Amino acid sequence: MNRNMNFDPTLLDDIPDVFGDAHNVRGSAVSAHAPAATGSAVAASTSTPTGSVVSANAPTAGEFTSRQDGTDNEALVSPSGTVPTAPRLRTPLAVGPTRKTLQNRRIGALLVALVWVFVQVAALGFRTDTHKLGALYVTLHIALPLLLAVATLFAALSQGRNGLGQSRRSVAAASAGSLFVYALSTTLVEEPYAFVDPYGLTFWQWAVDCFDVTLVLGLVPLFLVMLVIHKSFAAGAFFRCAAVGVACGVAAAAMINMHCENVGRSHILVAHVTPTVLLAIVAAYFVRGLARI
Amino acid sequence: MGDSEAKVLHQPASSAPDATVAWGPLQNFYARARKPIFWGRGTQTPPTEEELNQAMHAFAEGDDEVFERLAAGLHSRMMPFLMRLGHGLTDAEDLVGEMFVRLYRSRGAFPARTRVMPWAYALTHGVHREVQKARRGFARKPSHAGEDNAPRSAPRTVENTLASLPLLEREAFVLVRYEGVSTQDTASILGVSETSVKSLAFAAYSALRAALDMEQNAHETGRGG
Numbered sequence: 001m002n003r004n005m006n007f008d009p010t011l012l013d014d015i016p017d018v019f020g021d022a023h024n025v026r027g028s029a030v031s032a033h034a035p036a037a038t039g040s041a042v043a044a045s046t047s048t049p050t051g052s053v054v055s056a057n058a059p060t061a062g063e064f065t066s067r068q069d070g071t072d073n074e075a076l077v078s079p080s081g082t083v084p085t086a087p088r089l090r091t092p093l094a095v096g097p098t099r100k101t102l103q104n105r106r107i108g109a110l111l112v113a114l115v116w117v118f119v120q121v122a123a124l125g126f127r128t129d130t131h132k133l134g135a136l137y138v139t140l141h142i143a144l145p146l147l148l149a150v151a152t153l154f155a156a157l158s159q160g161r162n163g164l165g166q167s168r169r170s171v172a173a174a175s176a177g178s179l180f181v182y183a184l185s186t187t188l189v190e191e192p193y194a195f196v197d198p199y200g201l202t203f204w205q206w207a208v209d210c211f212d213v214t215l216v217l218g219l220v221p222l223f224l225v226m227l228v229i230h231k232s233f234a235a236g237a238f239f240r241c242a243a244v245g246v247a248c249g250v251a252a253a254a255m256i257n258m259h260c261e262n263v264g265r266s267h268i269l270v271a272h273v274t275p276t277v278l279l280a281i282v283a284a285y286f287v288r289g290l291a292r293i
Numbered sequence: 294m295g296d297s298e299a300k301v302l303h304q305p306a307s308s309a310p311d312a313t314v315a316w317g318p319l320q321n322f323y324a325r326a327r328k329p330i331f332w333g334r335g336t337q338t339p340p341t342e343e344e345l346n347q348a349m350h351a352f353a354e355g356d357d358e359v360f361e362r363l364a365a366g367l368h369s370r371m372m373p374f375l376m377r378l379g380h381g382l383t384d385a386e387d388l389v390g391e392m393f394v395r396l397y398r399s400r401g402a403f404p405a406r407t408r409v410m411p412w413a414y415a416l417t418h419g420v421h422r423e424v425q426k427a428r429r430g431f432a433r434k435p436s437h438a439g440e441d442n443a444p445r446s447a448p449r450t451v452e453n454t455l456a457s458l459p460l461l462e463r464e465a466f467v468l469v470r471y472e473g474v475s476t477q478d479t480a481s482i483l484g485v486s487e488t489s490v491k492s493l494a495f496a497a498y499s500a501l502r503a504a505l506d507m508e509q510n511a512h513e514t515g516r517g518g
Contacts, residue, residue, distance in 0.1 A: 003299065003404060012466065012469060012470035012471070012494060012498050014498070015451060015466075015470060015498060015501045015502065015505070016447050016448060016451055016501065016505075093394065093397065093398070094396060094398065095398070095400070096355065096397065096398040096399045096400045096401050096402070097400075097401045098353065098354055098355040098400065098401050099353045099354055099400070099401045099403070100355075100401075101399075101401060102353070102401035102402065127370070131502065159404045160481065161345075161411075161413060161477065161478070161481045162407055162408060162411035162415075162482075163403065163404035163407035163411075163412055164411060164412070164415050164480050164481045164482065164484075167480070167481070167484070167485075167486060168484045168485075169486065225399065231398060231399040231400040231402060232399065232404070233402075233415055234399075234412055234415040234419065235415045235418075235419070235481065235482065237482050291452050292419070293395045293396075293399045293402065293416060
């Protein structure tokens with residue numbers, strides 16, 4: 001039997017609340033064999049000096065005392081019977097930026113990142129073999145990665161339900177899917193022509209060159225994103241940051257494909273795709289600490 | 294009720310030392326929060342969820358003045374949540390304080406057209422998880438564990454059984470059963486699927502029901518014998 005099919009949250013009301021009726025959000029009665037553990041709660045609420053109304057969700061000191069830590073309330077009270085005040089902070093606590101400020105920063109970071117990658121590729125020089133590539137190759141090596149980068153970034157930054165982002169499974173699937181689709185597209189498509197190295201470099205010299213450039217192309221946008229998503233993810237920071245890393249990496253791969261004329265499949269896999277994986281790992285393990293609220 | 298507790302209950306709110314400084318609403322909140330917070334936050338009625346949503350959106354847009362009311366409203370909701378997850382009173386106070394600091398410093402990240410309660414639960418859950426991770430291997434003893442001579446009761450059975458449940462099961466059960474959060478919202482707060490939430494809550498329910506039945510049988514057997 002699939003127990004989830006007929007799951008009804010009210011079924012759980014059968015279990016008594018150890019805090020008593022005051023916190024029973026659905027208003028159901030505590031089980032008959034639950035003793036009156038909240039007797040002091042009633043006393044505490046009636047002793048309220050101001051006669052203020054306490055909501056169904058608002059606890060009273062008596063409730064907490066009756067539950068377990070009887071000494072906890074005592075600990076808040078000094079021998080003179082007054083409540084000690086919190087120590088003063090040495091420095092004022094800085095309030096976070098407003099929503100509008102954050103949005104402006106994010107737009108600014110996006111523009112700077114775009115300018116950065118295009119300036120870099122322009123400075124390095126656009127590839128001169130575009131007439132030999134064919135539409136399919138250009139689509140799979142430049143347009144597709146850019147599209148995947150946008151989709152992955154959207155999955156990472158979208159609000160989702162309650163502003164807590166998409167589910168971890170969706171974000172992880174978007175990240176892994178982008179990497180997989182891009183890697184598959186580079187390996188399945190035919191090499192448009194037999195590449196002849198004009199500089200006489202070995203495979204690994206080419207690979208290291210492109211690997212470094214791709215990494216730098218992706219790291220700067222990742223750094224900018226890191227600045228603007230600082231303390232932004234209330235949940236799922238690990239997967240969302242990994243997705244941001246994948247997005248930056250795949251976008252960097254698309255940019256390096258606009259420069260690099262080496263059409264060898266193994267070169268592209270090693271030098272253009274691997275930095276994407278590295279950026280995802282860096283983002284997941286290092287950026288998430290900053291992005292998490 | 295102890296003498297000291299009675300003193301606090303009957304202490305006029307204005308007699309507590311005033312440590313209010315011009316450092317902003319968070320400092321003001323904490324300075325005043327040291328007055329008897331649970332019942333003596335004065336004559337204010339705790340804000341409704343809709344009022345909290347409006348306050349949070351106003352705070353995210355830059356209105357600092359609403360933070361104190363927002364914090365008061367969230368405090369009364371997050372304290373029971375943390376205590377149901379197994380934290381003591383002072384521990385829960387610390388964690389709620391940490392949650393407020395995070396909320397205060399990341400107000401711009403609160404998205405438009407969203408509700409504050411799931412957001413606050415997610416922040417509180419994050420703080421709770423960090424503490425759980427830091428204290429791994431130092432499991433907190435249930436308050437009534439080892440009290441063999443103490444009379445058994447349903448609340449104690451529930452509390453001890455809850456404490457013995459796997460973390461995710463306990464969190465799912467507390468959110469759905471005690472906090473009244475929907476399974477969809479619980480899923481987004483815990484970062485799991487809705488199906489998982491249902492499974493976890495049901496598993497916790499089964500364990501609790503079994504423990505309560507056992508306790509009831511033991512009680513009846515004892516009375517009959």
